[in-house]
Amino acid sequence: MPLILCIATGLALGAMLAVPTAHSRADVTLNLLTGMSGAVLGGWLLGPVFEPQGVVAAFDETNMISAVGGALILLAIVHVLHTQDAAD
Numbered sequence: 221m222p223l224i225l226c227i228a229t230g231l232a233l234g235a236m237l238a239v240p241t242a243h244s245r246a247d248v249t250l251n252l253l254t255g256m257s258g259a260v261l262g263g264w265l266l267g268p269v270f271e272p273q274g275v276v277a278a279f280d281e282t283n284m285i286s287a288v289g290g291a292l293i294l295l296a297i298v299h300v301l302h303t304q305d306a307a308d
Contacts, residue, residue, distance in 0.1 A: 223260070226287045230259025233291045241299065254298045255291045262290010 234255025238248045266286035 226259050226263045226283070227256050229284065229287045230256035230291045233259065233288065234295065237295055237299075247302075250298065250302070251295065254295050258291035258294030259287040260290075261294065263287040266290060 231252055232255075234252040237255065238251040242248045242251060263283055263286050266289060267283060270282035270286055
């Protein structure tokens with residue numbers, strides 16, 4: 221899977237989540253980096269599940285689903301932890 225497309229997917233998801241939830245520049249940066257990391261991890265970990273034949277030659281819809289899933293899961297985890305930390 222092309223790494224640049226996976227990073228762009230994560231940045232886009234992080235930016236979309238940063239709009240309603242971010243209260244400072246640090247929150248925006250955290251969302252962007254978390255979305256990017258989650259998309260790369262999701263593509264790397266879930267890619268073989270959807271593409272069992274080995275090396276993925278192109279960034280197709282299954283890779284997009286795994287990148288989006290990874291980004292959303294990691295963004296949700298960080299958002300919950302960040303909200304708990306702010307409440308304390």
